Amino acid sequence: MKQRPNKRNATLQDIAEKLNLSVSSVSRALKDNPRISGFTKEKVRRAAEELGYVSIDTLGLKKGSASKLIGVIVPKIGYYLYATAISGIEQIAEQFGMRIVVCQSNESSEREKDLVNELINIGVKGVIVSLASETKTFGHFEKLKRNGIPLVFFNRECNEVLTHKVTIDNRLAAYNAVQHLISIGCERIAYLGGPEILQINRDRAQGYKEALKEAGLRQDASLLRFSTFDRESAMSAARDLLYQSEYPDGILAFSDQMAISVMLAAKERGISIPEQLSIIGFNNEPVGELLEPSLTSIDQPAFAMGQESAKLLLQPSTEFKLNYEKKVLNSFIVIRNSTNKNKKN
Secondary structure, three states, X not given: OOOOOOOOOOOHHHHHHHHOOOHHHHHHHHXXXXXXXXXXXXXXXXXXXXXXXXXXXXXXXXXXXXXXEEEEEEOOOOOHHHHHHHHHHHHHHHHOOOEEEEEEXXXXXXXXXXHHHHHHHHOOOEEEEOOOOOXXXXXXXXXHHHOOOOEEEEOOOOOOOOOEEEEEOHHHHHHHHHHHHHHOOOOOEEEEEOOOXXXXXXXXXXXHHHHHHHOOOOOOHHHEEEOOOOHHHHHHHHHXXXXXXXXXXXXXXXXXXXXXHHHXXXXXXXXXXXXXXXXXXXXXXXXXXXXXXXXXXXXXXXXXXXXXXXXXXXXXXXXXXXXXXXXXXXXXXXXOHHXXXXXXX
């Protein structure tokens, strides 16, 4: 059995570029369109196998026969929050006699658009999406709606598209996290955020700023950094914060993975946690308990987020279109050793 060359899901565009064909020609070849020559079809199939391309069509579904299928698009299946949410979606889908097909955008807006088009082409019952970090325009989601396919955003959503949404109050969660840092005596508090274009990141940054303002703490631009989700970018942003002559004594990170980058940079710089620096992450990943010190984190109800998304999607179509609903689920801080030093003692 041939091994896939890498972990990234290949796209129709990848095959087209490899063979110097148009994407539409590649798509028709894979669907055995009679307008495409047998030679080209074979060439396309070999390239698809080499690149590890997996089409939704390989599920054995043909257009119009996917009435029991829900599409789920997430940035990365390997992220703890999404792996957990997918289980919640699947549980509810099964109760309705539905199946799910899970796709990952790999944080790519172009990949996300390709996936939406493939899901439309096979006639899925509905689509549940958490936005890719590169997504700046939303026409592909409006296309879903124009095709009468229900859409639900969860976790990462946007204000530009009117549809059902399931999330937490990210502004309030960040506000409460900063309040916790203030309560243990932190005064120079930083925020290490995700990509600035994401609504979820802007909401968390807003909560961070509001907590500082309410406490009468100065907002310092040097304490606000943003990062992509690759480790190199997060490490670079963490170093920017911690190699300042006056580094922060508290940091709220967009995710636990970014918080881990902060912990690594602190160790590299010789900064002790929590004595000199207190850290809070988001997602409450299991790895947080195993770190030294263990990581304080905002717990997000990922499984329930998946369940609620599926429930909204699978309600009767008349109800779906009457009133778009935004379900805001509760989150809470799990306090561990990365913030356990009471600096007011």
